[in-house]
Amino acid sequence: MSPEIIRTRYAPSPTGMMHVGNLRTALYEYLIAKSMGGSFILRIEDTDQARQVDGAVDIIYKTLHSVGLQHDEGPDIGGAYGPYVQSERRDLYRPYAEQLVEAGKAYRCFCSRERLEELRASSEGGGGYDRHCRDLPQEEIQALLDSGTPHVIRQKMPIQGSTTFIDAVYGSITVDHRELEDQVLLKTDGYPTYNFANVIDDHLMAITHVVRGSEYLSSTPKYNLLYEAFGWKIPTYVHLPLIVGSDGRKLSKRHGSTSFEALVAEGYLPVAIVNAIALLGWCPKDNRELFTLEELSQAFSIDGISKSPSVFDYDKLAWFNAEHIRAMDKDAFLNWIRPSLEQAFGGPVKEENLLAELLQPRLIRLNDLPDMVRFLTTQQNFDLELFQNKKNKMDLQKTAGLLPKIRGTLAALTVWDRTAVHDSLQLLTSENDLKTGQVMWPLRIALSGQTVTPGGAIEIAVVLGQSETLARLDNAIARISA
Numbered sequence: 001m002s003p004e005i006i007r008t009r010y011a012p013s014p015t016g017m018m019h020v021g022n023l024r025t026a027l028y029e030y031l032i033a034k035s036m037g038g039s040f041i042l043r044i045e046d047t048d049q050a051r052q053v054d055g056a057v058d059i060i061y062k063t064l065h066s067v068g069l070q071h072d073e074g075p076d077i078g079g080a081y082g083p084y085v086q087s088e089r090r091d092l093y094r095p096y097a098e099q100l101v102e103a104g105k106a107y108r109c110f111c112s113r114e115r116l117e118e119l120r121a122s123s124e125g126g127g128g129y130d131r132h133c134r135d136l137p138q139e140e141i142q143a144l145l146d147s148g149t150p151h152v153i154r155q156k157m158p159i160q161g162s163t164t165f166i167d168a169v170y171g172s173i174t175v176d177h178r179e180l181e182d183q184v185l186l187k188t189d190g191y192p193t194y195n196f197a198n199v200i201d202d203h204l205m206a207i208t209h210v211v212r213g214s215e216y217l218s219s220t221p222k223y224n225l226l227y228e229a230f231g232w233k234i235p236t237y238v239h240l241p242l243i244v245g246s247d248g249r250k251l252s253k254r255h256g257s258t259s260f261e262a263l264v265a266e267g268y269l270p271v272a273i274v275n276a277i278a279l280l281g282w283c284p285k286d287n288r289e290l291f292t293l294e295e296l297s298q299a300f301s302i303d304g305i306s307k308s309p310s311v312f313d314y315d316k317l318a319w320f321n322a323e324h325i326r327a328m329d330k331d332a333f334l335n336w337i338r339p340s341l342e343q344a345f346g347g348p349v350k351e352e353n354l355l356a357e358l359l360q361p362r363l364i365r366l367n368d369l370p371d372m373v374r375f376l377t378t379q380q381n382f383d384l385e386l387f388q389n390k391k392n393k394m395d396l397q398k399t400a401g402l403l404p405k406i407r408g409t410l411a412a413l414t415v416w417d418r419t420a421v422h423d424s425l426q427l428l429t430s431e432n433d434l435k436t437g438q439v440m441w442p443l444r445i446a447l448s449g450q451t452v453t454p455g456g457a458i459e460i461a462v463v464l465g466q467s468e469t470l471a472r473l474d475n476a477i478a479r480i481s482a
């Protein structure tokens with residue numbers, strides 16, 4: 001027998017943003033396929049038109065694209081099992097429902113909406129359907145059909161016994177048939193319900209692994225009974241653990257941003273988000289933490305998925321972000337920060353390369369950038385006490401004497417770059433018999449108003465430019481001698 005070709009699918013219902021949980025499902029589907037040389041399929045499940053949200057499909061495409069989850073088949077690129085949007089497959093489901101009616105595994109239900117609503121309102125039916133039409137005599141069915149009474153097709157669930165299946169993560173799961181409602185497969189308008197279309201499509205698209213959140217675990221027997229009714233092979237189920245916040249409660253807005261878009265807007269890199277999400281329920285054998293998507297595709301395996309709830313930790317995400325920022329290619333980093341940099345500086349930044357060099361080892365989230373460069377974009381009103389520095393044996397008096405000399409040295413420069421500024425200050429240092437720190441400390445304070453800055457005095461002066469450097473020195477000189 002030839003080995004099975006692994007096929008997974010991400011089957012989102014386009015109902016809004018792409019949340020951390022959705023992205024994890026898509027990622028694991030992708031990784032399971034790629035780690036076994038299989039195909040990753042995108043299918044849009046839009047049977048429930050009422051829940052559609054405009055623009056949601058675009059968000060799905062955009063998100064998958066920006067994290068690099070390239071599908072092998074899907075609505076936009078086609079494939080041998082199309083169409084890949086359920087609303088375009090509408091006419092394909094009815095014959096399957098009819099087939100089940102023929103085989104006695106499903107039945108026509110003519111109950112009116114009013115009756116069903118009453119049933120739901122009364123406790124009698126336990127909130128579910130009471131199987132009123134399950135055993136209607138054939139003549140009655142025919143008469144109702146002849147009179148054009150609208151009807152749905154319902155699955156005939158076994159009344160006794162139970163269904164057991166093996167989930168790749170949760171192990172053996174058993175559900176009593178008593179708990180299963182005779183669910184609708186085909187609605188009065190002839191369109192399939194979500195559950196029915198999902199099974200038919202997974203079968204027709206030759207899906208081997210169904211990966212989804214654990215909230216689907218209890219309805220999986222319903223799907224399995226459909227597969228069995230058709231005599232189809234049941235796929236491997238991989239249900240994923242609940243994602244919780246640091247307090248152990250289901251992840252929600254309360255904990256922080258939960259959509260991919262919002263996290264990106266807060267300054268997280270897609271690669272860092274993917275890295276953090278990959279470890280939400282999966283652990284590699286060697287406990288390694290840092291991964292690119294490519295590396296994940298090599299390392300991933302279903303047996304590393306755990307069933308215990310996984311914590312989405314924002315501090316950890318920040319750590320991943322910092323690590324991925326450090327690992328970025330210089331140009332990629334500059335391209336990534338440029339829009340924020342230009343916004344902070346109010347236009348193109350002459351010394352952007354130098355700034356990128358200073359920021360790359362220090363930045364944690366892109367949104368922190370404006371604060372990190374604020375001392376450059378606006379002159380800070382600082383406490384003159386900052387000039388006091390024991391280590392460098394500097395006090396206000398010495399500083400007051402030295403600052404004009406530094407100003408004079410820098411004002412004389414005709415070339416303004418790192419080497420020129422450095423060499424001129426070094427000369428000043430040795431001519432005055434000072435230590436490097438004794439010049440750099442007051443200069444850094446005068447220019448930045450901070451004791452800690454990305455980069456030292458020389459880099460700050462270069463980024464500020466000569467005239468701003470001199471202006472800030474003048475200001476400090478005026479204040480210290482006032």
Ligand code: GLU
Nearest residue numbers: 011012013045198211212
């Ligand atoms: N359309 C379902 C959802 O968005 C997918 C369920 C499944 O993967 O089977 O939750």
